[in-house]
Amino acid sequence: MIDLDFYTNLPSGELAKAPFRILVLNYYHHTMDMSVANYSSRTKIIIIPQEPKLPIVSENWCGCGETKIVGFNDEGCPILSWHGYEYVTSDKEVIESRTIYLENPYLSHEEVSMSYEYCKLDALDVMSTYRNEVRKYQKARPVVNNEVEDNKEIATKSLWYAIKEKGFVGFYPTYALMMSCKNWASFTITDWDVFAKIMQEAIKAGCFDVQNDYGIGNLVQVLRVNPEEEVYKRVPALKEAVEKMAANGNEVAQMMLDYGVEYIEKISREDSELKHYTLTIEGEKDEWIEKYYCQLFDDEIVAGTTIDLGEYGTATIASIGDDTIDFVWQNETYHLKEDFYKKILSPIKTQSGEEIDFTVRFYKRNLWTLLKDSISIITFDQVSSNEGKKGCISLKKECALRLVQKLIDKGDKDLEALAYAMKENEEWKCFDFDGELRYLLQ
Numbered sequence: 001m002i003d004l005d006f007y008t009n010l011p012s013g014e015l016a017k018a019p020f021r022i023l024v025l026n027y028y029h030h031t032m033d034m035s036v037a038n039y040s041s042r043t044k045i046i047i048i049p050q051e052p053k054l055p056i057v058s059e060n061w062c063g064c065g066e067t068k069i070v071g072f073n074d075e076g077c078p079i080l081s082w083h084g085y086e087y088v089t090s091d092k093e094v095i096e097s098r099t100i101y102l103e104n105p106y107l108s109h110e111e112v113s114m115s116y117e118y119c120k121l122d123a124l125d126v127m128s129t130y131r132n133e134v135r136k137y138q139k140a141r142p143v144v145n146n147e148v149e150d151n152k153e154i155a156t157k158s159l160w161y162a163i164k165e166k167g168f169v170g171f172y173p174t175y176a177l178m179m180s181c182k183n184w185a186s187f188t189i190t191d192w193d194v195f196a197k198i199m200q201e202a203i204k205a206g207c208f209d210v211q212n213d214y215g216i217g218n219l220v221q222v223l224r225v226n227p228e229e230e231v232y233k234r235v236p237a238l239k240e241a242v243e244k245m246a247a248n249g250n251e252v253a254q255m256m257l258d259y260g261v262e263y264i265e266k267i268s269r270e271d272s273e274l275k276h277y278t279l280t281i282e283g284e285k286d287e288w289i290e291k292y293y294c295q296l297f298d299d300e301i302v303a304g305t306t307i308d309l310g311e312y313g314t315a316t317i318a319s320i321g322d323d324t325i326d327f328v329w330q331n332e333t334y335h336l337k338e339d340f341y342k343k344i345l346s347p348i349k350t351q352s353g354e355e356i357d358f359t360v361r362f363y364k365r366n367l368w369t370l371l372k373d374s375i376s377i378i379t380f381d382q383v384s385s386n387e388g389k390k391g392c393i394s395l396k397k398e399c400a401l402r403l404v405q406k407l408i409d410k411g412d413k414d415l416e417a418l419a420y421a422m423k424e425n426e427e428w429k430c431f432d433f434d435g436e437l438r439y440l441l442q
Contacts (some may be wrong), residue, residue, distance in 0.1 A: 169216030
């Protein structure tokens with residue numbers, strides 16, 4: 001994971017501080033349908049203004065009910081109302097609510113509860129803490145779940161408070177980056193419309209006034225993980241703002257124009273948004289008995305390529321377009337558009353009379369994620385009691401070994417240990433979740 005700095009040095013030389021008061025709300029929802037239990041939870045925050053207008057009302061997540069801040073005690077701590085009960089908070093002490101049982105004719109049991117924590121903190125510290133938590137989590141597993149969504153929201157709301165309520169406009173680039181990326185481990189911008197809108201607002205707000213070194217410093221961090229030419233192409237006004245800043249004597253802006261910002265090329269493990277074309281061909285006697293398996297990756301998928309399917313004949317990639325290929329099988333041409341779903345091909349009969357159903361899939365995947373999935377599938381096939389699942393293990397291993405070598409060739413030299421272990425171990429249970437070599441897949 002690429003480290004990114006966050007510049008908080010103000011023109012005065014002081015570090016930016018944005019003290020605020022927040023109420024942390026933890027929602028808990030539990031249902032029972034016959035013997036099946038389901039638990040879910042969310043974490044939200046309410047930022048309490050300096051001069052609050054009461055009541056302040058929370059959202060009603062999943063039927064848990066609204067929490068209202070109805071007043072403050074002598075120490076300035078919020079007094080809360082929830083489902084008709086009153087709760088008085090104190091600084092940094094967790095308050096747990098009663099459990100409320102809900103009437104639901106479609107479930108045998110449904111209950112909700114809450115916990116609250118009132119805190120006086122620095123908004124920038126909160127932002128940094130939760131941003132780092134999300135980055136660490138998404139580095140290990142590039143997914144978005146309730147916890148990730150909640151932590152992202154806490155981080156962005158805290159930073160937005162520092163920008164809008166405290167006037168720290170130099171944090172706009174960091175906010176725009178966080179709001180426009182799916183995966184914070186890589187910080188590759190995926191929603192350019194959101195990024196452009198926020199940065200245009202930043203320019204109007206004075207983020208790139210000549211004295212705001214911390215604003216231009218935070219922009220540099222954006223350009224370290226996203227190509228400079230792409231950013232300026234999407235937001236032309238941003239390049240103009242940097243040029244104006246340099247013309248007015250800002251040294252950092254002038255250096256950016258003179259030398260550019262070095263973009264850090266990300267390997268597949270660092271960037272879940274870095275995806276390559278994959279072509280997968282499978283042949284099955286039925287859905288339980290595998291007979292053939294083959295994968296081509298990225299630059300292997302070129303027009304004129306003939307794929308040897310052994311005793312099942314050959315297939316050909318006839319031509320390639322934008323996100324499409326023409327795939328020839330048994331003298332029939334299939335037009336494949338980039339899609340996760342399989343395309344069913346004409347079945348083939350072998351000399352022994354077996355009918356094999358072939359499918360082909362042409363789609364984009366992150367190659368590191370694909371490798372981990374491939375190793376997991378091979379591990380499952382090896383331990384499966386279904387002997388038919390073990391027919392293609394050697395072919396699947398061959399594909400996985402070619403894929404790990406491709407990742408190494410693309411610059412991920414740390415995978416050489418994994419490649420060696422894959423070759424040396426016949427059984428790949430060592431890579432399973434409780435396997436001794438699982439760490440090589442982290």
